[in-house]
Amino acid sequence: MENKNPSPFAFGRRNYQIMLVGLLVMAIGFIIMALDAEPYGYGFLGLTLGPIILVIGFLIQFFAILAKPRKNV
Numbered sequence: 001m002e003n004k005n006p007s008p009f010a011f012g013r014r015n016y017q018i019m020l021v022g023l024l025v026m027a028i029g030f031i032i033m034a035l036d037a038e039p040y041g042y043g044f045l046g047l048t049l050g051p052i053i054l055v056i057g058f059l060i061q062f063f064a065i066l067a068k069p070r071k072n073v
Contacts, residue, residue: 012069019064026057 011019033050036043 011064015064015067015069018067019061022057022060022064024057025060026054029053029057 009016029050029052032053033041033046036046036050038046041047
């Protein structure tokens with residue numbers, strides 16, 4: 001059977017929710033890096049914790065793009 005009413009969106013609702021979580025995690029990573037009190041961000045927050053949180057956010061985004069949308073039966 002053909003899908004007579006295709007969705008105008010590229011991804012499903014679940015994918016967009018995961019993407020939103022990924023964006024929030026990435027924003028938290030940037031905020032953590034900005035909170036570093038050391039000059040030029042050379043402290044623990046700017047060089048270690050913030051980038052780790054950012055990588056986690058990018059991995060969440062990658063998963064959100066590759067996750068198959070659920071089929072409504």
